[in-house]
Amino acid sequence: LPFVMDFLHRNGVLIIQNLQKDYRACYNFLNFMSKVGEPRNIFSIYFPLWFQLNQTVGTKMIWVAVIGDWFNLILKWILFGHRPYWWVQETQIYPNHSSPCLEQFPTTCETGPGSPSGHAMGSSCVWYVMVTAALSHTVTPVEKFSITLHRLTWSCLWSLYWLIQISVCISRVFIATHFPHQVILGVIGGMLVAEAFEHTPGIQTATLSMYLKTNLFLFLFALGFYLLLRLLNIDLLWSVPIAKKWCANPDWIHIDTTPFAGLVRNLGVLFGLGFAINSEMFLMSCRGENSCKPSFRLLCATTSLATLQLYHFIEIPTQQEHLFYVLSFCKSASIPLAVVALIPYCIHMLMKPSEKKI
Template sequence: MQVLPLGVRQGSPPSAVPSPNVVWEAGVPAAGLGSTKGQQQLNQVVGTKMIWVAVIGDWFNLIFKWILFGHRPYWWVQETMIYPNQSSPCLEQFPITCETGPGSPSGHAMGSSCVWYVMITGALSYTVRWKDKSAVTLHRLTWSFLWSIFWIIQISVCISRVFIATHFPHQVILGVFAGILVAAAFERTPAIQTASLRTYIQTNLFLFIFALGFYLILKLLDIDLLWSVPKAKKWCANPDWINIDTTPFAGLVRNLGALFGLGLGINSEMFSTSCKGKNSCKMSFRILCIAASLAMLQLYNFVKIPTHTEYLFYILSFCKSAAMPLTVVALVPYCIHSLMRTTEKKVN
């Protein structure tokens, strides 16, 4: 079998790393539901904010990991000197254990907390307008229920990451609270809802140049920010479990692609025509958009990006990540809008 860059082999399992693409598959299509114009606008706000939070949160996670130099349990127990007479514990590894980046803070915990924070606060914003006493009581019960669900999910994510030996407890705890801080900051950043395509491009360039510049400056200082990759290759129980998707720059490229695709979609003529027209108020239109979007996103999952050339992998990852939000935001609604308009003309 031909060995690929960074120890990746052909046929490697797909990455389980959380990314904006996961947000598109799980949350954004569902954010399209809404029976009133106000609900639709609120759902659009929540969907847009989810992607921004996922992208910026993952970017901060990358920078934090480069600063904190956190080890992962599956290689740390093999190299630490605190266990005498080679009595280090034997940690079981799984296909999703062997991530190649540094471990602190946990990207899964941070991504989960920031995205779910946006979803919970978005759902609660429906109930804050209720005025009568019974509605206030219902709001309080809803508040308690949703935040209980939030913490149950975060605790489950943290336990699972520790169980598979890819994070220490303090790393997942740090990830959860860092994600909440990022999401809370975006609650006070309304400008993202009216951002132009130019703003999206400028944000993409800033995130990329800052991350790349940070990496190159430290490399000139003889500090290798990819120090964790050799450790992962050395101590992973199965080389087939090492995936290029888990490398720091792979995540960065996916994030930039998703943000660019969102900006392209929201600022396109297709979005203006379909999602701001009269059909956008119809429940049938929105249900069809959700169903078609979910189907298209599943088709994207079948697209396998070649990993034999690292730079080609990054370019294609960017294109695939950009295509997913562009499809959900603009292409699918426009096609359904055109189809419904054609059908209405035939009926009339």
């Protein structure tokens, strides 16, 4: 196994060097594609749009993203994957300390283990949900022309899916955050999680109790796994000091890339969705008389998108790690609460007076 990993790492470094040499001019595009796969965009862009378009798909998207990222965390702790930008400095396979020079960027210095890629896994599972949802709304073909149109739509959507996944993977390899085998593993893992939820209809009728129990299970399992390995003298946060040591710029190290930061963010989102879907505001607005009106859905979607973009300006203090986790949980929980309950309810109440006047 060490021989295989050294082989993958060494060849991965060669691929990264070639990408950085040949595609340096495409940095802006590759950086953009890296952000396309960023887990936070799932909650601030994809989810608000899809939830107002189709509540079933929006709900499934949150579950897939949260469970997929949770599995990603557990796999990272099991696989102990190195990241290229520090591996070339730590490995002993290069003679006379002649380690290759990999260029670093502001998005390079992630602090968690590298395998599998969280960006690739999150992007593949969420886009899988979107593509399958879009295809499920196409009419079952009967006529010859309809069959041809259906096949063309199927080909276009899946081609778009793979174009996005390949671009996200290349971007993560280009900035020396992941080796090629790590992004491939991430894409496969994301598709498996998304496909599993295609056969799990129970999430659409989940009660608040179910959401709370799921949240508690995910937290306790991750915490228990972490403490168990600590008792065995295995430090699951081994990658953080190495990342800080070899990052070219200390300002590029962010606490929100640590393993527990992602866990807290996801638990907050699922917690907030559970409360929002089981609230009176949701029943009155998104399940009320206005829910079928295109104008209501359009207003909810645009207002949600605009509101969530303001979230980027809310900076959480990072001086105290425990306080950061608490505030991060609250901020994440407020996202689905705003999108699912608060904003639709406010728009619903604003639309009522005009209806009464008419």
